Amino acid sequence: MTEYGAALRDHLDSDGMLVCPGVHDPLTAAVADAVGFETIYMTGYGTSLSKIGYPDAGFITMPEMIDNAANIQERIGVPLIADADNGYGNATNVVRTVREYIKAGVGGIHIEDQTFPKRCGHTKGRQVIPREEAVGKIAAAADTRDERGEEFVLIARTDARGTGGGSLDEAIGRVNAFLDAGADVAFVEGPTDEAELRRIGDAVDGPLVYNFVGDLGSSPYVDLSSLEDWGFDVVLFPIAATLSTIANAYADLSAFADDPVAAMRDIDDAFNETPVGSLHEFSGFPEVVEWERAYLPDEEQEKYEGSLGDDVE
Known part of the structure; x- marks a missing residue:
């Protein structure tokens, strides 16, 4: 159950940036695998939209996300990083969440510090739990990883930058605390410009994720070489396959109607x-x-x- 976690850790330890296209089901994952990516990402937004037809606003449940992640990882031959939202509850719920994702065989997950119900990290109205509670959840996730699958990769995300009055200082402080609590990789959601990205790279003491959402959200378009220079190790393109599916299906079915x-x-x-x-x-x-x-x-x-x-x- 730790085979893909070990492979993902090898990628993280190697030189170069890890670029992960987002997929929402085993079919889009199989296409990404056929193209030849080293690691693939399961989007929470796309999973919610494709599996239950609702937006990324806390409607999808842990078993549905686990089921999708397990089916995707079964279909591909490279590690999967899966969205685990806010862990689906408090620290005790996080214990089960991490256990279930490890049983599903995926390479790793990310857990965020949003309240329940959570929502897409690039929409207004997000809220985060107190820092102490968030650190406790990451500590619970890290201890569960160590007990059940030590190769499993734990990515800790904060949405503090995007909340009402949220500051970059608070976001950086949170992810550094998450790393101290045992997270493997830090993830600051929603930096607004290149200056903030450079500051995150300088101030965060550990491997870093950048969430490349394009026009969907607030994070800027930037060159991958710049991100690598600033200290980012993993770039997620979370909604790539979902937007591609919608755009191409709309175009094809519009022609089909004619x-x-x-x-x-x-x-x-x-x-x-x-x-x-x-x-x-x-x-x-x-x-x-x-x-x-x-x-x-x-x-x-x-x-x-x-x-x-x-x-x-």
Whole structure:
């Protein structure tokens, strides 16, 4: 259960920045894996929107998030970093949250210091719990990691910068306290400009995450080389696959509404231009055939003789 945690730690210890595209389900994760990323990120916003149809406003529950993370990690061959929101309760709830994510086999998670219900880190109206309570939650998460899967990576996030009257000083103070409590990586959500990013890099005593949300939120577009120079180790692009899915599905289905046959041909052509092979090959049908040949009686193989359909062998 710590295989992907160990791999993620190796990436963090190596030179260079770790770039993680955000995905929201096993399908988008499989695409990211096929492209060749070293680590993939499970977005909470995209998971909520794709799994239950609600925005990232505290509607999705821990079991739903765990289930999605486990299915994604099963489908890909690289570590998954998963959003664990605010741990789904107080410090005692965090113990179970970390245990469940470790059981799911993911490489690591991030936990934030928002109140319940939480909301997207780039929307107005966020609130954070007192610093002492937040540190206790991270300490509980770190102790659980050490007991159940020491290779598991714990990323501690603060949303203090984006609350009413929130200051960068408070955010930096919080993540340094989280690192002292046992977190592996620090995550200041919502810096507003390059000067704040440079200050975070100078003042935080540990590995750093930058959440690259683009036009969705308040954090600026910056070059990856600059982020690396300022001391950032991991860059998350949390909503990349979700926005891509919405934009491309809207464009394709709009064309489909005008001329379904022509649009379907264009969709087929676009898919066939990718290097993933046929849909059946990409989805794993050849592996299913291998399982059948290895474990089912010989007479079960006869179903392929004379049958119609695409060859899935």
